[in-house]
Amino acid sequence: MSAGDATTSATTTATTTAAARAAAAPPAGARRPARRPRRRRRGPSAYAVLVGMAALAGIMLIPFVVVVFNALKTPAEYTANGPLAPPEGLYLGGMRDFWERVGFGRVLFNSFLISASVAVGAVLLSVLNAYALGIGRVKGRMWVLVALLMANTLPQEALVYPLFYLSKQVGLYDTRLGVIIVFTVIQSAFGTYLLSSVLSTFPRPLLEAARIDGAGRWQILWRVVVPVVRPTLSVLLVFFFIWTWNEFLIPLVFLQSNDNQTVSVALGVLHGQRLMDATMSSAAALLGLIPTVVFFLVFQRTLSRGLTAGAIK
């Protein structure tokens, strides 16, 4: 679903998304028994893999390096030495100018508000849906999943016009709430799809034991199911946050006034009709990137903690 969102600062967002996708494996792997014993005997093939991964990580970092280089250059340096040369000094004017030009503090707050609300809302919605589909095994769940999958493959361009008219009708056009609702639904379509298949393999004895102890459906959900799949939920939360953060088209269309704009839309201001301001664009991309990276790093620790907790059970 976030394939089309990389329109601005294509390279950088593409890298984050790619990195996010590459890391998307843990929830499935986490459910397998821990692999700790094998750690001691590392054969030559393991080292080869390590070197290969390090090289891959290095390649992934190249776009970041280019962005950082250009963000710290003066426009004159960029013109004189080209985009790949390292900066001669530390020039922060590009970032400062951009910050003031778009009122970046407010834009950052908007992005954070929207992404956080969507991440939390979409995870909640996904859990509720997936509980009904994966564990409740409601009738016709197969078709519900197929419909959700199809909704996922639908390009956002096709959704924009209908959503625009709907939001205008209900008075949510140019409000952050409108965007939050739209993305909560879009993201939870994917979340429901993923969680349903996770929950359909949920250990039945656990559920039966809870039922024998006298737990109701609601209690089973919150006391048994959610704690067990919490690692998966945390991963979903992080991804929903980052995907929503990087969304471009729908915020562009829905958030008209500059007071409501998000980071990725604000970056678009720098692309003129004929010319682009490469150094300021890089500075802006860096500013827009830092929060997601920080968010990812912070939650990376929670993720691994939740991961081991899940493994013990």
Place this chain on the structure above:
Amino acid sequence: MIRTGRGAALLAALAAGSLALAACGGGGDGSSPNELRLWHYEAPDSAMGVAWKQAIEEFERTHPGVKVKFEEKGFEQIQKTAPMVLNSKDAPDILEYNKGNATAGLLSRQGLLEDMTDEVVKRGWDKLLSPNIAVTSKYDAKGVMGGDRWFGVPNYAEYVLLYYNKDLFAKHGVKVPTDYDELLRAMDQFVAKGVTPLANAGAEVMAQHYIYQLALDKADRAWVDAYQRYTGKADLTDAAWTAGATTFADWVKKGYIAKSSVSLKAEDAGVAFMQGKFPMMYSGTWWFGRVAKEARFDWDTMLWPGGSMSPGSGGNLWVIPKGSKNKKLAYDFIDITMKKNIQNALGDAGGVPVAADPSAIKDPKVKRLIENFDALAKNNGLAYYPDWPVPGFYDKWVSAGQKLMNGDSPGEVLGALKKDYDSGVPK
């Protein structure tokens, strides 16, 4: 268990809190008689950005009690969302919008733009704008430019011109050309010294400007009008087009234009010129301010040697949405932007004003830029851009330029373009 419970509570609190926050962020429709809501997408340090900032200050000074609420937008944002915004109650009172059939023309046909004809005549803007410039401001009932109703007013113009690096000419002992033959001779001398004379970008607009200019050298005004405004039958395989495409392919073969530039972007070519790697670059006035700021060598500009017509047109337009609630204020604002002092400020900042007083401009390079434009416009020499007549033609032109650079026969390339043109022209 306790930890889980707390986590869930935290989650719920976060969700509730953020939704509540989001709910209070609704925007009003923002129409107030004491506020002019204005959008444009020019960078603050560009010529238009500088001049319009001054115009906003003057507007607020001459309209006590009225505030201008300016929002800077991105070009893409306005392109993509204008039809929707203008159709909602959140439309601004006045905005900058791209000229042309597919943009301002389309919106005028959909009835989203105010017909300004009466005010334009009353306030005398039609006298300030030469007919050649005004073509992109006036649209007919089908939304085709060059019509009889005014839907926008440009403050500036643009044209394609030859930037040249005087230091490189001096270093290699080449005389700066004044006509077409001298241009050829100069390019031969550069090639003999191992220097590629012309900067080019095959992946973007530059290559088609070369081809179009070389065709214009063999054409007249009627030919341009037939191609751009459908006033006659345009034939993309006629003598002028064939000459343009053949000469361009020939120049690549002779090394006037580097074959390796086939996949370059305009940004790359412009930066290479500003680094002093090419003696000449043929591109638009939109580079002027940047070259002036960043080039570390002696340079100047001229019209295409020996040409009487060049790609160019009036700039983007001030348009007033049909739903604007402060039309009178919007007209007052446009009036201020057309005044001599604002127009001169636009020129001083490196733009091409439409109604400036060239004698008031101090910088000799800017003066030449404006005088050359005035000469071009007076001779009815603005030929617009080759990708204008048919929707989606830009990509076809880019690929045509690349094919020519890769050695495809000009006849075949033009034949393909002709097919696209003929099927795309409004009947």
